[in-house]
Amino acid sequence: MPTYDVIVLGLGGMGSAAAYHLAARGRRVLGLEQFTPAHDRGSSHGQTRIIREAYAEGPAYVPLVRRAYELWQALERTTDTPLLQITGGLMIGHPDTAFLQGVQASVQRHHLPHEVLSAEDLRRRYPVLRPLPDEIAIWEPRAGFLRPEACIQAHLAAAQRHGAALHFEEPVQRWRATDAGVEVVTARGRYQAERLVITAGAWLGALVAELAPHLRVERQPVFWFAPTELIEAWEPERFPIWIWQRRDQPTLYGFPRIDGLVKAGIHHTGQWTTADSVERAVAPAEGDELRRLLAARFRGLDTPPARAGVCLYTNSPDEHFIIDRHPAHAQVVVAAACSGHGFKFCSVVGELLADLTTDASAQPLDLFRWERLRGKAHRA
Ligand SMILES: Cc1cc2nc3c(=O)[nH]c(=O)nc-3n(C[C@H](O)[C@H](O)[C@H](O)COP(=O)(O)OP(=O)(O)OC[C@H]3O[C@@H](n4cnc5c(N)ncnc54)[C@H](O)[C@@H]3O)c2cc1C
Numbered sequence: 001m002p003t004y005d006v007i008v009l010g011l012g013g014m015g016s017a018a019a020y021h022l023a024a025r026g027r028r029v030l031g032l033e034q035f036t037p038a039h040d041r042g043s044s045h046g047q048t049r050i051i052r053e054a055y056a057e058g059p060a061y062v063p064l065v066r067r068a069y070e071l072w073q074a075l076e077r078t079t080d081t082p083l084l085q086i087t088g089g090l091m092i093g094h095p096d097t098a099f100l101q102g103v104q105a106s107v108q109r110h111h112l113p114h115e116v117l118s119a120e121d122l123r124r125r126y127p128v129l130r131p132l133p134d135e136i137a138i139w140e141p142r143a144g145f146l147r148p149e150a151c152i153q154a155h156l157a158a159a160q161r162h163g164a165a166l167h168f169e170e171p172v173q174r175w176r177a178t179d180a181g182v183e184v185v186t187a188r189g190r191y192q193a194e195r196l197v198i199t200a201g202a203w204l205g206a207l208v209a210e211l212a213p214h215l216r217v218e219r220q221p222v223f224w225f226a227p228t229e230l231i232e233a234w235e236p237e238r239f240p241i242w243i244w245q246r247r248d249q250p251t252l253y254g255f256p257r258i259d260g261l262v263k264a265g266i267h268h269t270g271q272w273t274t275a276d277s278v279e280r281a282v283a284p285a286e287g288d289e290l291r292r293l294l295a296a297r298f299r300g301l302d303t304p305p306a307r308a309g310v311c312l313y314t315n316s317p318d319e320h321f322i323i324d325r326h327p328a329h330a331q332v333v334v335a336a337a338c339s340g341h342g343f344k345f346c347s348v349v350g351e352l353l354a355d356l357t358t359d360a361s362a363q364p365l366d367l368f369r370w371e372r373l374r375g376k377a378h379r380a
Helices: 013-024 061-079 098-109 119-125 148-161 201-207 209-214 284-295 343-358
Strands: 003-009 029-032 049-051 084-086 089-093 115-118 136-140 144-146 165-167 172-177 182-186 190-198 216-225 241-245 252-258 261-266 307-315 322-325 332-336
Touching (some): 013 029, 013 190, 029 190, 049 061, 061 148, 061 343, 089 098, 098 136, 119 136, 172 201, 190 343, 201 209, 201 307, 252 284, 261 284, 322 343
Parallel strands (some): 003 029, 029 165, 089 241, 190 332
Antiparallel strands (some): 049 144, 089 136, 172 182, 216 261, 241 252, 252 261, 322 332
């Protein structure tokens, strides 16, 4: 039976990064993935992912995202691939919304460069925007977007260059802890390793039953629109990524015009599903609500979507990640439940996973501990 130092189960956003960092530290790594490299059935596809520093979800994420930027840029250099484009970011909404208050808290705690823009400023600088008179925006210069498929391919290529064995289209059926470490059984074979990293995204509940009650998989349709007015004003050199929380309305997010189309989505409010049973086709009527919400905020986006796709969020009850050792098996490390905001962190999570796997004294961040979930299952 082949034996490795570490098996990485799931080679999506997080797993590809973990395989790279472990292999770069000289570990003998086996990566196992049920689908093809950078496939479109999990949580890490669809052309773009926002990266931002003024982190509304909590100031504790700011040092982490700073390290993530460094590692993405280092990966760009080692693989000679463009992955990250800085456009700046507009965090728009009423100043009393939880989102804008969270952005302000991170800006203040970490003294982040920013500008506060009035509705009038916004209309002047970005002629496609239609803010309400009492809405504002916090502009952050470091925000931008990542190309997720290219990021995964870059981590996989770099892992292979450091000697990692990566197997695709080889689903893991089960794993178990042994005296020597772990044994992993796939559709094609049986492998042993001293340690196991589980980065199975929306499939995690099937592989780690203890976590299943704390995870909820959410179907997220995403849409692309062809702007009909002021097309040059949407180009990434002039238009930033944005997140918009209008009072009592769902949070929207979107991108500049990339490859001819503007991508946008509604954050959360999707249906609960499972990774294996999810409806992957998007019905035409599913874009109606987003179209209506966009038409009230932008000029020239009131058209039927040109393209649509489905992506999966895996939510924890508090929407913070789970990055920790298994409480019963210290040789098993899990990174999951990124609750719709994890991609920007994949580079740094790969490094954290390598730390937790190779250094017994490394401790998980309190925010991400498994233990905090006790008594916090999702309501049915
Ligand atoms: C619509 C949408 C928009 C988003 N926008 C943003 C954003 O703008 N910014 C941001 O930071 N984040 C964003 N996110 C969240 C982010 O993309 C996710 O948090 C991140 O991609 C999760 O990565 P992952 O590695 O956990 O999951 P995945 O990339 O899905 O990887 C899990 C992998 O495990 C494999 N696997 C599972 N089970 C098995 C098995 N039994 N055997 C072998 N392989 C297995 C899967 O096939 C998959 O490849 C968004 C997500 C969605 C869906």
